[in-house]
Amino acid sequence: MPETLLEIRDLVLEATSYPPGEPPKTVTLVHGVSVSVEKGKVLGLIGESGAGKSTIGLSSMAYGRGGVRITGGQVLVNGRDILKIGPGGLRKLRGKEVTYVAQSAAASFNPAKPLMEQVIETTLISGQMTKTQAEARAVDLFRQLGLPNPETIGKRFPHQVSGGQLQRVMTAMALCPKPDLVVFDEPTTALDVTTQIDVLAAIKRAIRETGVAALYITHDLAVVAQVADDIMVLRHGKTVEYGSVQQVIEAPREDYTRALVSVRSIDHAEKPEAPPLLSIQNVTARYKGTNFDVLKNVSVELPPGQTLAIVGESGSGKSTLARVITGLLPATQGRITFAGRDLSPNLAGRSRDDLRELQMIYQMADVAMNPRQTVETIIGRPLEFYFGLRGAAKRQRVQELLDQIEMGRGFADRYPAELSGGQKQRVCIARALAAKPRLIICDEVTSALDPLVADGILKLLLNLQAEEGVAYLFITHDLATVRAIADRIAVMFKGQVQRYGSKSDVLTPPFDAYTDLLLSSVPEMKLGWLEQVLETRRMEAAGN
Amino acid sequence: MAHPIVKLVAQRLALGLLLLLAASVLIFVGTQILPGDVAQAILGQSATPETLANLREELGLNEPVVSRYFGWLFGVLQGDLGTALSNGQPIGPALGGRLANTLFLAGAAAVIAVPLAVLLGLVSVRYRNRWPDKAISAVTLATISVPEFLLGYIVIYFLAVQWRLLPSLATVYDGMTLGERLYAIGLPVIVLVLAVLGHMMRMTRAAILNVMQSSYVETAELKGLRPFTIIARHAFPNAIAPIVNVVMINLAYLVVGVVVVEVVFVYPGMGQYLVDHVSKRDVPVVQACGLVFAGVYIGLNLIADIVSILANPRLRHPK
Known part of the structure; x- marks a missing residue:
């Protein structure tokens, strides 16, 4: 019998806004949503901006961002209602039982502290481990998440590490105190596709190896299809559809879900070549005060x-x-012609x-x-x-x-x-x-x-x-x-x-190496796509 | 290649020296050229043309302004601040003693005011918009709003006259022990602390509140940290630069702006010294005091700049 880890019942969330010169307005953001996550399972929350997915995610830590209040329903973590445990109880829950990975790790790390100090902070406060043990666990997690130099990366400051790496360090920070549930809030949205695929693979592997349960929040159905067991589609704070990942992606029941799955229906016939309107020839440019070219010898043409x-x-x-x-x-070299004139x-x-x-x-x-x-x-x-x-x-x-x-x-x-x-x-x-x-x-x-x-x-x-x-x-x-x-x-x-x-x-095809990497990194809306791409890449690497 | 911080700090130091030089020109121009004839000013209406001519010769006023300026500047660079006109004594030693007194008073006030202001700022943020925050704001606002001389007389009335806790005159002389000195300056220290506390506390509060909006503070909240830990460990280190700037401006004010307080408590510091010699039209002393004040002001702001640079992790730990 599977154990239910998180159970949200009839959750209602409200926020009050104060428009200048008008009486305060109370808006209901989430109207009675129910969610349940079993141990070791991943639930994807998906929807457009304003659908309430992040708000629901944060309610599993009883946290309301920017004046959002939980006004109805129950949030049960390991069987107890966390809306009733008070500030002290919440401090024990947050960062230990339930942890959080934000969209922008770059903004979510304290710029004044080295990474390691931040990664092991809650683990030390809760007294689970000694500093040495916690650091050893963090290094293990860094390695598991495929970070370069796992032994020393903790000594670096946030600005010394790339965005994709920071996102993985944040995942390590969330996993370090051995939580039961991790809330991933758009963890790959701010990343380039070629970086996203690596981070996604690292997160998926870490979830599987630690057996942690997760809420995975994203607006990208193709991404969530790679990591989730179940998917909940949200719109305007209401559940549209809730089912297994297979059912939602392959046989969506609701029109809205179908629209999300089949988005980008535009079919555009390519126009034939023609004399150019804009012609850029061998353009090179650099920013003032730097000594390196941001554009090198770029030549492209565009017909009217x-x-x-x-x-x-x-x-x-x-x-x-x-x-x-x-x-x-201004370009330092090269020529731009437009409609026949320089x-x-x-x-x-x-x-x-x-x-x-x-x-x-x-x-x-x-x-x-x-x-x-x-x-x-x-x-x-x-x-x-x-x-x-x-x-x-x-x-x-x-x-x-x-x-x-x-x-x-x-x-x-x-x-x-x-x-x-x-x-x-x-x-x-x-x-x-x-x-x-x-x-x-x-x-x-x-x-x-x-x-x-x-x-x-x-x-x-x-x-x-x-x-x-x-x-x-x-x-x-x-x-x-x-x-x-x-x-x-x-x-x-x-x-x-x-x-x-x-x-x-x-x-x-045939593609050059970079274009191939770029094209193959774009998530596709089908199950098992991530494994397939990684497998192909491994084979190619082995073949070389 | 040298650490980029070394370059930045060296730039600031060079800029500070340049500023000091510019200040010296302004002081010289302001005191020597604007009031018209210095000799006339010294001797007053009753001077005869002969005595005026003699005095001008004696003071070197017949030489061109530029060469007088450089003469004064080179003297200053060699440690010679010139001779006071009123008593013919060298300015250096007298001014040194007065400066030491002022720095002692300002230092004592700063040692109390700076930690207190930062602490009150932290407490205000912790209990923002609740009664401790409002109480701190109200009290500190009230004390900066009252003019210093009035504040001085109020504390004299209560602490010295009514309750007889501290002396109303801050008399210090050689041979006092540290304890006696601190007791003597008790009242002016209280007035100075009250005068600068509000500004520093409010800026500390604003700087930390600004940082409290950032995502990493939300991260800290979602880690289940205690509110005060969040403020002290995650917000404060990122608010150091603006806080140091306002602290330094207030320290500079403590040194440069104590004139009124020194006069109220008859304390033998720079302010008293300056005021005395302005009324005696003792131009070399006024110049020397101006230069020292400018040096203190520029120096403290320079320290603020350097601390801000050092507090920036991006500069301290380059990629």
């Missing part, structure tokens, strides 16, 4: 009305390329038409807009600046643009804070479109959005391309997005173009 996807991991130079094209960072490397040397025809959309839509301007002012600004539109003519054009981005005309008087993430990004698209550009640089524009919302944005971008003939330089780390919209692809690695050509050429 097509999409060139720039793919790569963080630090590969993709955003720097955007800065060079827009003139924010573009000045400096922003100051460019004509107003150069500026108008080359627009940009950013990852963080909310910081790319002035929070004190209405949607109409934001979209109207380029109309005024480039075309001198005023009054009724401007208002008319703003309305047309709102139609084009599939938002109601009533949005014109709203402020950015009153819009959802997807709506904000749509307004940014309208603002770029208002200038009648020939090229829009899209820098990770869907990365901060939930998959279904991101899908809508991509569809909109493709429709606009068909209507307006605008070209996109699409910077992303997400290969699924690339497959969905690109005509041409450039794979970047350490400031160089590793592989470049039409989409079909770039995505067809």
Whole structure:
């Protein structure tokens, strides 16, 4: 008979917000969710942002982040209701019986203390082990998690270790006091895919070898399919579907789950080659005051009305390329031609038409807009600046643009804070479109959005391309997005173009080593994918 | 290659020296050139043209300003602060004694005020928005809001006159034991502590509260640590830089700004010395005092900068 470790019954969570100038508002975040986890099992909590998955995860430690309160239900850990054990009881529970791995390990380690001190902190406080024993256990865990130099990495400070390694150290920190349950809160979301696969494998192995139970929280169904035994799909704080991983992935019962499983349904036919609108030849660039080139000899071309996807991991130079094209960072060498004319490397040397025809959309839509301007002012600004539109003519054009981005005309008087993430990004698209550009640089524009919302944005971008003939330089780390919209692809690695050509050429084997690593690291929505990839890699390594 | 910290610290030191040089120019210009004729100022309305000319010659006022400045600067660099006009004595030894007294008073106040302010800041954070926090805030705010001279007279009235616990005049002289000296300066120390406590405590509280928002404090909470452990072990070390900065500004104030308190308690420190000689128009003394004050101010801020650099783990442990 399996033992139930965590049992959450009819959990209700509320938060009170204090909007300025209005009476306080109490919102119910989670409406009566029930969860149970057996010893040694992994439950995946999945949903979009705001679904309540992290909030539920933290309630297993009776912790409410930012004013969230548990107002109903029971949370039983090892059979006792932790909502009734008081602050002293909770201190014994947290960090010992139940531990936590956060999304950003880089922010979750104290920057002023060496790693080892933080990893063994709770183990020492609870008096389970002596310092020597605890350190030996930590080193064992470091080794188990595949960290380099397990003996000495504990002496390092958080900033001296890479993001992927820190995430593993945090996992070691969670496992060190021999907990019964670990809450993993999006532990691989902030990592590059090639790093994610290693961390995921390390976490999975550690869970299996220590026999710990886990709550695994993520928005990525393909990731959770690799580690979970059961999956709970959440939406707006309610359970949508709860079942075994096999059932949820392979035979989802609910429409919403089916939409999540089959996301990225866009099918985009590649356009034929054509003379380029934008041509970048042998561009090299470096940041001021550094002595190393962030871009090395980059050459790519983009025909009008097509999409060139720039793919790569963080630090590969993709955003720097955007800065060079827009003139924010002048290239030290090379040439950029646009619509048959040479573009000045400096922003100051460019004509107003150069500026108008080359627009940009950013990852963080909310910081790319002035929070004190209405949607109409934001979209109207380029109309005024480039075309001198005023009054009724401007208002008319703003309305047309709102139609084009599939938002109601009533949005014109709203402020950015009153819009959802997807709506904000749509307004940014309208603002770029208002200038009648020939090229829009899209820098990770869907990365901060939930998959279904991101899908809508991509569809909109493709429709606009068909209507307006605008070209996109699409910077992303997400290969699924690339497959969905690109005509041409450039794979970047350490400031160089590793592989470049039409989409079909770039995505067809034989691959170079890096592209192969990148492509094979993208999680696929099927069971056993992780083992399969690792096995293939081991065979290849053995074969070499 | 040298540790990057060595370079940063060397830069700060060089910058400090440069600042001190600039301060010396300002002090010289301010005292020598702005008031017009120094000789006239010294001799007053009744001076005859001959005595004025003689005095100018004696003071070297007929020489160009630049050469006078360098003459003074080189003297200072060799340890010669010049001669007081009012009594013809060398300034160095007199000023040294006064400076020692001021540093003793400021030091005694700092030894009490700094740990107390940091501790009260920690307690405020621990009980934020509850009564201990509010009480600490209210009391410290009240004491900085009262002017120092009034605070001085209030403590004299209660502690010296009514309850006769401490002497109202902070008289010190050679040959006193340390205990006697500390007893003598009891009242001015209390006034100075009350004057600087509020600022340091509030900044400590703000700096730590700022750090309390970070994810690693949440990590510590989810580790089940005690609230005070979280504040002292995880928040405080990351708030050292801003705290040290405000502590140093207040220490500098203790040295430079004690003039009023010294006058109230008739304490023979730098402040009294400066005020006396300003009224006697003894320009060389005023210059010397200005330079010492500037040196203390720049020096303490330099220490704050260096401590901030040393407190940053990214600089202390480069990749």
